[in-house]
Amino acid sequence: MPPDHNGGRQRLTATITRERDKITRLVRARLGRFSELDAEDVVSDAVLRLLERADLLAEVENLTAYLFRAVGNSLTDLLRRHRRTEELSPDQEDRAPGPDQNAQHQQWRDLLEAALAQLSLAEREVWVAVEVEGYTFRELAEQWGQPIGTLLSRKNRAEKTLKRLLADPNQEGKTP
Numbered sequence: 001m002p003p004d005h006n007g008g009r010q011r012l013t014a015t016i017t018r019e020r021d022k023i024t025r026l027v028r029a030r031l032g033r034f035s036e037l038d039a040e041d042v043v044s045d046a047v048l049r050l051l052e053r054a055d056l057l058a059e060v061e062n063l064t065a066y067l068f069r070a071v072g073n074s075l076t077d078l079l080r081r082h083r084r085t086e087e088l089s090p091d092q093e094d095r096a097p098g099p100d101q102n103a104q105h106q107q108w109r110d111l112l113e114a115a116l117a118q119l120s121l122a123e124r125e126v127w128v129a130v131e132v133e134g135y136t137f138r139e140l141a142e143q144w145g146q147p148i149g150t151l152l153s154r155k156n157r158a159e160k161t162l163k164r165l166l167a168d169p170n171q172e173g174k175t176p
Contacts, residue, residue, distance in 0.1 A: 008057030012050055015063045023071050030075055038078065046074040056137070059149045115165040123158035126151050 020043065027039040050057065050070055060066045116124055129135045137155075141148045 008054035009051060011063055012047070012054065012057055012067070015067055016047055019064055019067060023068065026068075027071060027075055031078075042074045042078055043071055046070040049074070056148055056152075059147075111166060112162075115162050118165055119158050119161055120154075123154045123161070126154040127158040127162070130155055 024039055024043055027042050031039055031042075046067070047070075050067065057063060057066075116127070119127065126140065129140055130137070135143075137148050137151050140146070140151050144151075
């Protein structure tokens with residue numbers, strides 16, 4: 001059966017129409033010092049990403065929660081980009097990293113590798129394929145013969161585990 005682009009778009013449009021004010025207020029509250037234009041940009045960015053993947057939306061049971069999660073992810077991306085540009089002063093942009101920065105970078109890589117090792121093989125494969133290698137869920141579903149929903153679920157579990165382990169590196173080796 002072909003993907004239901006129109007059904008997904010219609011459901012998303014109805015959900016956005018119903019929840020847009022609430023979502024925008026939430027984003028404004030979390031942005032604080034940013035302008036109103038940024039809040040609208042975050043919401044629009046998330047909606048655009050979802051519209052591009054309308055065929056996936058047919059598999060989403062709670063579209064409102066999915067929309068809020070997508071907006072939250074867009075907001076996190078904006079805040080990370082902004083924080084990175086604030087952290088770099090003009091003279092730092094052109095300099096090579098020093099020994100301290102290299103050591104911190106290596107320490108972070110070691111922590112990430114240890115956390116990845118704590119994931120199940122299936123979760124680790126999906127996370128690496130999407131986040132490191134840049135595959136889309138559609139590509140992985142076709143290559144691996146797995147439903148997209150299963151891959152989304154595995155990646156979600158992997159992200160939760162990684163966030164927990166990287167927030168507290170002493171959790172290494174403990175089961176959730």
